[in-house]
Amino acid sequence: MPLTRRHYYPSPQSGVAPPVWGPGLWRTSPVSLTRCGVPRKYFGGSPNLHGRGGCDVDFDSIRTSKLYISRPSRPLRPRCVRKHHAPQPATMKLSLAALAALCAAVRVHGHGYLTIPSSRTRLGSESGVDTCPECTILEPVSSWPNLTVAPVGRSGPCGYNARVSVDYNTPAGNSKWGVTPVATYAPGQVVDVQWCVDHNGDHGGMFSYRICQDQALVDKFMTPGYIPTDAEKQAAEDCFTAGTLPCTDVTGQTCGYNPDCSPGQACWRNDWFTCNAFQADSRRACEGVDNAALGSCFTTIAGGYTVTKRIRIPNYSSAHTLLSFKWNSFQTGQIYLSCADIAISGGSPTTLSTSTKSATTATGTGTGTSTSAAACTPAATVAVTFNELVTTSYGQTVKIAGSIAQLGSWNTANAPALSAAAYTAASPLWSYTVSLPAGTTFQYKFVNVATSGAVTWESDPNRSFTVPTGCDTKVTVSSSWR
Numbered sequence: 001m002p003l004t005r006r007h008y009y010p011s012p013q014s015g016v017a018p019p020v021w022g023p024g025l026w027r028t029s030p031v032s033l034t035r036c037g038v039p040r041k042y043f044g045g046s047p048n049l050h051g052r053g054g055c056d057v058d059f060d061s062i063r064t065s066k067l068y069i070s071r072p073s074r075p076l077r078p079r080c081v082r083k084h085h086a087p088q089p090a091t092m093k094l095s096l097a098a099l100a101a102l103c104a105a106v107r108v109h110g111h112g113y114l115t116i117p118s119s120r121t122r123l124g125s126e127s128g129v130d131t132c133p134e135c136t137i138l139e140p141v142s143s144w145p146n147l148t149v150a151p152v153g154r155s156g157p158c159g160y161n162a163r164v165s166v167d168y169n170t171p172a173g174n175s176k177w178g179v180t181p182v183a184t185y186a187p188g189q190v191v192d193v194q195w196c197v198d199h200n201g202d203h204g205g206m207f208s209y210r211i212c213q214d215q216a217l218v219d220k221f222m223t224p225g226y227i228p229t230d231a232e233k234q235a236a237e238d239c240f241t242a243g244t245l246p247c248t249d250v251t252g253q254t255c256g257y258n259p260d261c262s263p264g265q266a267c268w269r270n271d272w273f274t275c276n277a278f279q280a281d282s283r284r285a286c287e288g289v290d291n292a293a294l295g296s297c298f299t300t301i302a303g304g305y306t307v308t309k310r311i312r313i314p315n316y317s318s319a320h321t322l323l324s325f326k327w328n329s330f331q332t333g334q335i336y337l338s339c340a341d342i343a344i345s346g347g348s349p350t351t352l353s354t355s356t357k358s359a360t361t362a363t364g365t366g367t368g369t370s371t372s373a374a375a376c377t378p379a380a381t382v383a384v385t386f387n388e389l390v391t392t393s394y395g396q397t398v399k400i401a402g403s404i405a406q407l408g409s410w411n412t413a414n415a416p417a418l419s420a421a422a423y424t425a426a427s428p429l430w431s432y433t434v435s436l437p438a439g440t441t442f443q444y445k446f447v448n449v450a451t452s453g454a455v456t457w458e459s460d461p462n463r464s465f466t467v468p469t470g471c472d473t474k475v476t477v478s479s480s481w482r
Contacts, residue, residue: 111137111201112286113159114325115297115306116194117340120158120168123177125298129166134198134299136161136168138335143328146266147206148241148480150335156233157212157240157324158221158339168338169233171224178222180320181343187315187470190250195325195338196297196304197286203329204278204285206258206267209311210324211344212239213466214441218321222341231461238463240324242477246271249312260330263426266389266480267328273309278330286327315470318344378438382467383474385433388418388446390481395451398430402444403462406434412447412455441466446481458482 113121113133124130136159141150154160156169171178185191193209212218217236220228228236247255248271259277261267275286283291287305290296297304320343327336386400401408401415408415418430443462447455459482468475 111135111203111329111334112195112197112304112307112327112336114193114195114323114338114340116192116308117183117323117342119325119338119340120172120177121161121338123182124161124166124168124172125300127172127176129172129176130161130164132161132163132300134196134201134301134304135163136166136336136338138337140333141335143333143335144205144267144330145261146480147208147269147272147328149266149482152233152237152335152337153230154233155335155337156221156228157210157237157322157326157337159337167227169221170227171222173224178341179224181341183340184343184345185313187313187317187344189313190310191313192308193311193323193325194297194306194308195327196299197307198299198304199287199294199302201301202275202285202287202305203331203334204260204275205328205330206261206272206274207286207307207325207327208272209245209309210240210326211243211245211314211316211321212236212324213243213314213316213318213468214239214464215318215321215466216441217464218318221322221339222320234461235464238461239465240322240326241479242463242465243314244271244478245311245314247273247309250310253310258330268426271478275307275330285330313344314468314475315472316344316468317470378470379473380438381435382438382472383433383435384465384467385431385474385476386418387476387478388430388481389428389479390430390446390448391428392420392423392430392448397449399447399449400432400444401447402442404436404440404442406436407442407444412449415447417449418446436467438467438469446479448481 111134113119113136115122118126121130121133121136125133136155138150138152138155138159143150154167156167158168160167160169168177195207214236217232217239220226220232221236247253255270256274257270258267258274259280276283276288278285280288282288286307289307289309290305292306294305295303296306320341322339323342324337324339329335388398388400390398392398398418398420399408399412399415400418401410401412403410406416416432416434418432420430422429422431441464443464445458445462447457449455463479465477
């Protein structure tokens with residue numbers, strides 16, 4: 001049967017061949033190859049043109065073991081072979097897992113990036129260097145349910161776009177990004193932040209905003225002409241993880257648990273921000289957070305949806321530092337990283353107020369939504385609480401060993417032990433609080449000491465932290481065993 005336009009078939013149960021889409025709304029017979037290269041006659045389920053796009057097998061439906069026809073949200077380039085092929089024997093029927101893998105292999109990549117404040121990724125797009133800002137992806141990795149276990153490799157805390165070979169962990173030439181801050185905030189200020197998720201790449205999951213207070217380490221990511229090593233990128237990622245800005249720090253902000261996570265899993269936490277349920281019937285996944293219109297922010301593939309939250313800037317000062325954004329996908333083994341150059345200082349805060357609807361929109365400066373912090377006396381010492389999620393057995397003890405005397409100077413015998421007073425099966429929390437001079441920089445690791453005295457160290461690299469110099473007299477560093 002030749003290709004016809006807008007030719008619809010009844011359901012497969014009627015015995016009539018179901019449709020197969022090609023470019024636009026082309027349909028052809030079930031024995032023609034689809035865009036995934038699989039004869040439609042071997043698909044189960046019934047036609048459902050609900051338009052998730054990207055591939056003719058809908059990934060939402062795969063999760064419930066149902067396969068549907070999915071119409072792209074916009075015309076796509078022809079990818080199908082326009083000819084007939086002989087029907088394959090029943091023994092050639094593909095498994096659901098194999099079909100999902102095959103479809104994923106051809107699915108368009110492109111998903112999300114930080115837009116407010118203007119990230120290096122966004123500036124790369126606006127300057128014409130990056131033709132797919134939403135394609136800055138760390139993959140394949142373990143992104144779920146443990147949100148912090150995956151090494152970042154070359155992606156670092158600012159992201160690496162393999163599609164265009166752009167490393168955002170170093171400033172660009174011609175001052176396109178990374179040379180000066182795009183926004184200035186005050187310590188303790190509450191600000192709006194926003195990222196953009198692509199219509200064809202909303203994988204659900206959770207996301208966070210982070211600030212590393214180890215200025216010497218962050219400076220490596222702001223040195224023109226220098227690309228940090230993978231070890232430096234990982235050390236910075238650990239520092240940013242320690243500097244996660246909790247959702248719960250903003251009074252009145254809803255900070256729920258992810259509906260695709262279960263109690264007892266590492267993702268069962270509400271200090272991170274969460275997307276809605278991946279398979280929700282309405283306001284699904286990340287696009288459902290704002291429930292904004294398609295095209296409310298810029299992506300190159302299928303148009304984007306804004307995802308807006310509020311964070312509290314830590315009581316820390318820096319003339320130039322980085323705000324890192326991290327989104328862990330629930331559906332796929334992918335993590336998305338980007339960062340923005342900011343300053344944190346006293347006085348009147350300013351932010352970059354821009355439209356995110358177009359990559360060519362001009363940039364202007366204005367006042368951002370904020371709550372300024374009152375003046376205070378900087379603290380001489382800060383009570384630092386280390387919260388570590390690690391599952392242990394009866395008789396085991398978790399310690400923190402580090403490069404300073406207060407943490408045993410790397411001697412595990414002298415390293416302080418964490419308390420398991422708040423430990424539960426659902427939340428295996430170990431905690432320790434120590435008073436440290438403001439501005440102290442150190443490295444550390446957690447160790448598990450067995451009843452026999454045998455010591456098990458966390459995997460490399462060392463974690464690092466700088467005690468904030470500001471008004472706060474206490475700070476919490478949260479992490480998971482690795």
